[in-house]
Amino acid sequence: MSDESLLIVSPECWRDACFSLPATRALARVRPTDILCPEPQRRLWEASGVSQVLTHDGSKKSLAESLTGIQHVLLWEDGVVAKACVKAAIPDRIGLPAPGLAKKLTRSLERTVRPGPPEHDVRRFLDTAATLGAEPFQQENFAALEIEGERYPDKVLIVADSDFGKNHEWPAGRWIELLEELPKHLLVLASGPLARKVAEATGIEVLEISDPIEAARFGQLIGADGSMPHVAAAFGTTCAVLYGPGDPDLIRPLGKQHSIIRRKVECSPCFVSSCPLDLRCQEDLSVGRVSNLLRGFIPA
Known part of the structure; x- marks a missing residue:
């Protein structure tokens, strides 16, 4: 790594x-850029075009040793890697002053808050790249990544389970009723506890998917608010996402081609880990509403 190389630490999520x-790809166009990410994210970043992908297992001691000699690092969040960067005495530790991170930075960046409604979360990354001299608002930075191996453009992956928690999952009975209306020969269920209940009732195939990138092999994805739609979208899969307590205005998958399905209730978005009421954002989302919004989404 040269003295001018920038090491970007990928978010854990x-x-x-x-x-x-997109911000990382923009920065990689103006200076040598490497990525440090959790091992499971390796394939994502290898497809992004950065100079080098380094991985870690979350061990602060081994991390600090591996960071010796690095001069410039961009941090998005606090955590074990940020602490290791301090321990390794990296002289130029750059980032926005996020909670817990500000004291670990040697160069805090300022971000202009624009008037109007809250912006999509991608803007904090894009604005940071622009502050560092890149031009992030270009189409090539948002182009779909390439996935190696076979793709299934005519198949639809159903992701009923969410790694964000049960609050983000539509009830099993609703999924069963919806999938009975759809062409079953086109459908595949991503593995998970909820998916297995749905598969038992519908007979739809369950595919064991431990790596979210495998979701990108499918042409379409219909799923709960979770990691898989975002990863699949990055590789060009068109997604329809069912939102409950989350806020799609802030965290929808990138790209205008995706569909957002939700029943907006008084208390959403709430962002709580456990609903203190009756999970009405999920319970009030009817099969009829989802079915109508999916019209034309699934290939004939």
């Missing part, structure tokens, strides 16, 4: 990693 992709 898959969704945020996908949101940081």
